[in-house]
Amino acid sequence: MDRRISGGLMLMLALLAVIVVPKVLNPASVEGAASVAPPPPPPSAGDCLLEPFSGYTDSDSGRVQTDPAPTFVACTESHGAEIHRIVDVLPPSAGRDGLTAAEHFMGDCWSDLHAEGRIAGTTLHWQWALELQLGVIGPDHRQSAAGQQWAACTVGLSRGEPLTTTFDQLVRNGDPALGSCGRVEPTQGWAMSVPCNEPHDLEWVGYLGIDPGSQLTQDEVDADCTALVTASTGRDAPTTADGIRVATDTTAWYTSADSQSVALPLPPDAAGGWTSCEIRTDGRMLVGSLRRLGDAPLPWAP
Known part of the structure; x- marks a missing residue:
């Protein structure tokens, strides 16, 4: 190629680069104001x-x-x-x-x-143990x-x-996902909360607040707890023949901040009380919640 033609071509390319590059780096402006998308609105209950x-x-x-x-x-x-x-x-x-x-x-x-x-099935105002x-x-x-x-x-x-x-x-x-289970510590007398798919010998089903001066009897609470367990499990309330039983446990508290386990009715000087409705085993361990169990076999640990 002729050196003069080649040199002229290079000069033209250089001039084109001078013209184009600034346009790429500095694009033409458009009249108007930049806008930013507004933030989303607040969510709603149920989301x-x-x-x-x-x-x-x-x-x-x-x-x-x-x-x-x-x-x-x-x-x-x-x-x-x-x-x-x-x-x-x-x-x-x-x-x-x-x-x-x-x-x-x-x-x-x-x-x-x-x-x-x-x-459903109860007469007292129980709260699910969740x-x-x-x-x-x-x-x-x-x-x-x-x-x-x-x-x-x-x-x-x-x-x-x-x-x-x-x-x-x-x-x-009363979904099984909400099951509230515990394992009783033999030397302590109290239960430690554990996931229901781990070995446990206790499942809390519901709780009942008791007002001071209440004349609610032990028989009334026991009968209502049995109805609660039936509603929760979808089967007849268990008996000792099944290896599990229904139980209630009431704690009374006092203005002195002391508390103690009692049988109903509450002592007259109690400032209130709290009863738990429970399913307890005969010492064997369960590895699943009994909520909505229906006619399925009890989930005993192997």
């Missing part, structure tokens, strides 16, 4: 979250803030938590036993979960910057297991 939550985290401002933002999924998919209750703004906590607003909100949520309707994990979440940093101050109570299984249904169905049906 499900991919992650389980426990406790809460305060932001620097003292409000509940959650970063990174949780991932929401359909409740028919595997999920770790569900929003049970939401408020636009947490009420102030001043003068409320020294607890934070989030702690009171979590306590109110727990009371809600335990008061979800009377249990193995649940509660949390409180709030806006992420973008939502907070936009003025959102909501707080939501989340509920999941206590050991973080995933769910594929709603808590309304679980609580009302």
Whole structure:
């Protein structure tokens, strides 16, 4: 190729580069203002979250803030938590036993979960014994910057297991996933909570609060506990012939902060009481919850 032609071609390419490169590095501007997508709105009760939550985290401002933002999924998919209750703004906590607003909100949520309707077949107002994990979440940093101050109570299984249904169905049906089991320590006389798929000789089915001065008798509570176990297991209440039995255990407490195990009715000087309805074994170990067991064999440990 002629050197002059070659040199001219190189010069033309250089000039083209000078013209094009600045355009690539500095594209033409367009009239108008840049826009940023607004933050998402607050969630709703019943929404499900991919992650389980426990406790809460305060932001620097003292409000509940959650970063990174949780991932929401359909409740028919595997999920770790569900929003049970939401408020636009947490009420102030001043003068409320020294607890934070989030702690009171979590306590109110727990009371809600335990008061979800009377249990079929019983006459007293029992609460299911539930193995649940509660949390409180709030806006992420973008939502907070936009003025959102909501707080939501989340509920999941206590050991973080995933769910594929709603808590309304679980609580009302006494689902096995919510089983509350324990292993009695022979030398201590008390039971240590364990997962229901681990060896245990006790399952808590429900609890009953007793007001001071109540004349509720032991026979009344025992009969109602039997009805509760029948409703929970979906089978006739067990007897000693099955290797398991229904039992109740009542604790009375006093203004002195002392407490003791008692037989009903409560002593006249008691400030209140609490009765648990339980299924106990003859010493053998179970490795599964008895809730909704129906006619299936008892899940004895091998």
